[in-house]
């Protein structure tokens with residue numbers, strides 16, 4: 001973060017310390033060298049890639065909720081509602097718009113290109129034609145063909161790098177790794193932070209190692225506050241990137257005000273404000289100049305709000321790239 005004199009400098013250094021102590025005390029990522037290799041390959045492939053004469057843009061889409069383990073040998077954890085629909089659907093639209101996507105997602109949540117397949121019972125999508133072959137069964141065959149085809153094109157062109165996380169510790173370490181790796185690509189990188197990130201956690205060192213026993217009566221537990229990493233991402237990890245965060249509230253009265261605050265406090269380029277119950281129908285994109293309401297086109301039930309949302313943000317990102325050069 002930029003250091004300033006006065007109270008801002010104090011806040012900056014206090015936050016820096018909090019962030020550092022979060023990372024120092026987090027359990028190390030088990031597969032960090034594998035992730036780092038994958039990232040290196042992806043960045044190398046796209047650092048000199050061009051689409052219609054323009055350098056390929058890269059977006060890191062975060063998706064799904066982070067968990068907060070209560071025990072080191074985790075039996076119980078705190079979770080949140082996020083299904084990962086927003087991140088998965090947006091990934092498809094970004095790829096359609098020519099982006100290469102790093103999809104940082106919670107294991108077990110919605111995946112790109114699977115939105116029109118039934119979750120339950122998934123196996124009913126298929127049937128045997130004989131002992132050795134299976135085919136997609138009606139009425140799902142078109143959706144299955146489209147999903148497999150679109151997914152294969154994205155993977156074969158190297159446009160989709162999927163990186164799974166489960167805990168808040170994994171998520172924040174991976175976000176930092178991604179941001180510091182793609183930072184060198186400058187303004188053509190976008191962060192689209194749709195993951196629902198835990199605000200409170202149990203620090204690893206004060207966490208029980210074994211399963212907490214119920215015999216000792218009611219559980220009394222103190223949760224620490226997860227330091228907000230948005231300012232570090234924006235100012236230190238990837239300072240030229242175009243950063244979009246999300247603001248979720250259940251009370252519409254405070255939603256836009258909170259989104260405005262986040263925009264200013266963390267220096268985001270835009271904050272997408274959404275309310276829990278209407279999040280699939282409407283969002284508001286808040287920037288320093290305007291508030292744009294984006295709605296799902298209800299004329300076609302297969303349309304979703306991520307289609308116009310991603311189009312709007314892609315336009316804003318292009319303007320950011322043009323301004324930066």
Ligand code: PMT
Pocket residue numbers: 063064081082083084085086087193194195196197198199226227228229230244245246247248274279
């Ligand atoms: O997954 P779906 O079911 O489709 O739902 C989509 C969604 C509602 C989860 C998504 O649209 C959304 O709003 N995601 C952000 C939810 C959230 O965590 O809001 P928040 O107000 O708690 O956090 C605001 C921003 O700060 C987020 O961009 C988050 O990534 C970031 N954050 C939060 C906590 C923290 N300690 N550090 C952070 O950086």
